[in-house]
Amino acid sequence: MDYSKIVNSRIQSIAPSGIRKYFNLLNEMTDGISLGIGEPDFVTPWHIRDAGIYSLEKGYTKYTPNAGFTELRTEISKYLKRRFGLEYDGASEIVVTVGGSEAIDLSMRCILNPGDEVIVPTPSFVCYGPLAAIDCAVPVYVETKAENEFRLTAEELKAAITPKTKMLVLPYPCNPTGAIMRKEDLEAIAEVLKDTDIIVLSDEIYSELTYVGKHVSPASIPGMRERTLVVNGFSKSYSMTGWRMGYLCGPKEIISQVTKLHQYGIMSAPTMSQYASIEALKNGDDDIEKFKEEYDGRRRFLLNGFRNLGFDCFEAQGAFYLFPCIKSSGMSSDDFCMGLLQAEKVAIIPGSAFGPGGEGFARVCYANSMKNIGEALNRIERYLNTIKK
Amino acid sequence: MKKLLQLLEEDCAMSTAQLAALADMTEDDAAAAIKKLKDDGVLLGNKAIINWDNSDYEYVTALIEVNVTPQKSDGFDRIAERIYQYDEVESVYLMSGGFDFTVIISGRSLKEVALFVARKLSTIEGVTGTATHFILKKYKEKHLIFETQDQQQERFTFD
Numbered sequence: 001m002d003y004s005k006i007v008n009s010r011i012q013s014i015a016p017s018g019i020r021k022y023f024n025l026l027n028e029m030t031d032g033i034s035l036g037i038g039e040p041d042f043v044t045p046w047h048i049r050d051a052g053i054y055s056l057e058k059g060y061t062k063y064t065p066n067a068g069f070t071e072l073r074t075e076i077s078k079y080l081k082r083r084f085g086l087e088y089d090g091a092s093e094i095v096v097t098v099g100g101s102e103a104i105d106l107s108m109r110c111i112l113n114p115g116d117e118v119i120v121p122t123p124s125f126v127c128y129g130p131l132a133a134i135d136c137a138v139p140v141y142v143e144t145k146a147e148n149e150f151r152l153t154a155e156e157l158k159a160a161i162t163p164k165t166k167m168l169v170l171p172y173p174c175n176p177t178g179a180i181m182r183k184e185d186l187e188a189i190a191e192v193l194k195d196t197d198i199i200v201l202s203d204e205i206y207s208e209l210t211y212v213g214k215h216v217s218p219a220s221i222p223g224m225r226e227r228t229l230v231v232n233g234f235s236k237s238y239s240m241t242g243w244r245m246g247y248l249c250g251p252k253e254i255i256s257q258v259t260k261l262h263q264y265g266i267m268s269a270p271t272m273s274q275y276a277s278i279e280a281l282k283n284g285d286d287d288i289e290k291f292k293e294e295y296d297g298r299r300r301f302l303l304n305g306f307r308n309l310g311f312d313c314f315e316a317q318g319a320f321y322l323f324p325c326i327k328s329s330g331m332s333s334d335d336f337c338m339g340l341l342q343a344e345k346v347a348i349i350p351g352s353a354f355g356p357g358g359e360g361f362a363r364v365c366y367a368n369s370m371k372n373i374g375e376a377l378n379r380i381e382r383y384l385n386t387i388k389k
Numbered sequence: 390m391k392k393l394l395q396l397l398e399e400d401c402a403m404s405t406a407q408l409a410a411l412a413d414m415t416e417d418d419a420a421a422a423i424k425k426l427k428d429d430g431v432l433l434g435n436k437a438i439i440n441w442d443n444s445d446y447e448y449v450t451a452l453i454e455v456n457v458t459p460q461k462s463d464g465f466d467r468i469a470e471r472i473y474q475y476d477e478v479e480s481v482y483l484m485s486g487g488f489d490f491t492v493i494i495s496g497r498s499l500k501e502v503a504l505f506v507a508r509k510l511s512t513i514e515g516v517t518g519t520a521t522h523f524i525l526k527k528y529k530e531k532h533l534i535f536e537t538q539d540q541q542q543e544r545f546t547f548d
Contacts, residue, residue: 037544242541297411304410370400370407 014130018353022337026347033368033376036347038175038321040239041367042294044276045287048238051279052272064271066263067255068096068247072274075281076247082285084207084217086230092252095259096269096277100205100233100246102262105131107201107229107248108167110258112137116166121152122355123323124171125203129355137166143357146314146325150179154188161192167199170218173206176354176363177323178316183216190221199254200228205246206319208237208288211296215318219249226251236320237288238280243273295320298366298373305377306364309384320367323351327360329387337362343386344379393422394431399532401435440527440535448495449523450479451502453510455490456518465489468515477505488520499523 004012019036026032043049067073073090080086088094097103104127112118114136120128122141129139142160144150157168170189172181181189193200200218207215219228233246248258280287299316306313306324313324326336333350341347351361366373392412396403403411409419426432441448457468465483472492473481480493492510496502506521527535 039544294411297413300413301407301410304406370403370411374404374407 010134010136014133017126018334019349022341022347022349025341026345029345032341032345032347033372033379034347035364035366035368035373035376036349038363038365039241039367040236040291040320041369042239042291044238044240044243045280045284047283048240048276048280048287052243052276055272055275060271060275062271064268064274066268067094067259068269069274069278072096072278072281073247075278076249079281080230080232080249084215085220086217086249088230088249089252093255094247094249095255095262096274097233097246097248097262098266098269099235099244100203100231101127102266103229103231103233103246103248104128104201104203106258106261107199107231107250108132108135108137109261110254111167111199111201111229113166115164117162117164118167118169119157119160119165120169120355121156121171121174123150123174123176123351123358123361124169124354125175126354128169128171128201132167138164140165141356144177144179145357146361149314149317150174150177150323151181151185152189153185154192157189157192161196161198165196165198167201168193169201169203171203173204173210173215173318175206175319176321176349176351176358176361177314178319178321179314180210180212180318181216181218182213183221186216186218186221186224189218190224193227194223198227200224201231202228203231205231205233206236207232209292209295209320210318211292211299212317229254234277234280237291238284239287239291240273240276240280243270243276245269245273245277295366298368298370301370302364302366302373302377305373309377309381320365322364322366323361324364325360326362329384331387333359333362339387340380340383344383346376346379346383390422390426393419394426397423397432397435438530438533442527442535447497449497449499449502450493450495450527451506452522452524453492453494453506454488454520454522455492455510455516457489457515458517459489460515468513471513471515472510475505475509477502477509 022036026034073094076094077088077090080088108131112135116137117140118132118137119140119142121144132139140160142156144152202218204217217230219225219230229248229250231248234240302322303313303315311324313322316322326333329336333352337348337350349363351358351363396408396411405416405420409416459465460467469481472478477494477496478492479495482491484491494502494505506519511519
């Protein structure tokens with residue numbers, strides 16, 4: 001059979017990830033240090049794991065309601081109010097998903113019609129464009145700039161809007177740049193969106209990892225709630241990546257439609273993960289603070305390290321990435337990163353993997369031990385000395 | 390300052406630059422603070438935590454409950470001093486509850502530890518009784534887990 005004629009052409013047109021080769025190489029190495037993968041290095045706090053284990057001991061192994069346990073949605077509602085001042089009704093405005101990724105996918109599938117345009121600020125996480133394309137929509141990439149601290153400005157947004165614009169993705173705090181949007185930045189965005197029917201997909205998975213000021217959700221800006229879908233989850237804030245727990249919040253008219261999709265595609269998020277997540281929300285605020293404080297210290301250390309090595313490096317204010325400029329090396333970001341991996345066995349990701357505007361930069365994840373980060377800096381220094389010669 | 394102490398207690402092998410970043414201080418301030426902590430007798434020393442079971446060497450640790458008759462003038466301190474002067478003694482704590490001191494002793498063999506208790510510890514003036522408990526297995530010390538933790542087999546690779 002000629003499978004290229006069988007498999008959906010839009011799926012086939014999605015390019016495979018450009019960073020896979022890095023991980024394949026790294027896996028073959030001994031003594032490699034990965035500052036590549038964007039995943040917390042901490043294990044899920046014990047009391048949360050224990051709640052998951054306890055649910056298994058009790059035999060709670062059946063499906064849950066499609067949108068998730070009522071108690072979980074109530075706790076999510078309380079959490080969003082407590083931490084970000086957001087008001088969402090647990091019964092009608094929240095759906096529990098399999099990670100934030102499912103929430104992003106559901107939102108796009110639920111909102112986009114063929115030909116609709118989706119504005120995606122870049123450099124950003126790699127999933128938005130391909131997911132939009134699968135829905136026959138058109139991703140419109142807007143390059144954010146280092147001189148604007150990688151924020152999306154109102155002018156950049158205005159210039160990208162056309163009559164076909166249906167959705168704006170706001171991926172802040174941003175992977176890979178570490179940029180955040182302050183209240184005044186979001187107010188300017190809100191002003192542009194006023195009187196349009198553009199829906200904002202706000203991916204706030206890194207919201208708890210905001211080191212300068214407090215995270216501001218676009219949905220908390222006057223006039224924005226009715227047009228905003230908030231994606232959040234447990235992976236980054238509680239070190240729960242493997243539990244696959246996320247959620248989507250928004251106006252009930254949209255959430256009820258999204259829940260239909262979720263019901264047919266997923267049924268319900270894993271039951272034991274939901275029990276663990278209830279425990280996280282009830283008794284996990286201290287864990288969030290502890291993780292954040294630890295990442296913040298590493299952020300300062302790595303930032304100082306890169307600047308001492310002569311890198312032009314924007315001070316990331318959120319997530320757990322630095323995005324140093326590597327243009328002074330005279331190499332492309334792919335060559336620079338591949339050279340570093342081969343010469344010194346340190347994996348960082350070329351900025352070009354994160355869309356337009358990423359070339360000339362590299363993403364360095366500091367969700368790793370101080371020991372490894374310190375050693376990686378030593379190796380990067382050695383590498384710089386060899387390429388200068 | 391408390392943050393710095395917590396960090397040092399966690400891992401004293403970190404560089405001053407690392408400690409300073411984690412404690413949100415400048416490197417100079419961190420170095421000065423560490424010097425002051427040493428001068429003030431707050432920071433006593435840095436020691437490694439060793440899992441002797443994983444080494445080629447024999448190492449026995451015992452926890453000994455010690456009862457004493459405190460002396461009128463010096464109370465417990467004088468007797469504690471007589472106990473802790475021995476090199477074999479790793480730690481001495483004054484306790485509340487059913488006995489007076491916890492003494493932790495290490496030696497090369499059970500016999501060596503037992504002989505120390507019988508010949509030296511029990512004969513100290515003021516010591517009225519001992520109960521020796523040998524430590525059979527260490528699971529965790531100072532937040533470090535002794536057993537090698539299995540790692541998850543396969544992890545995210547971004548296919």
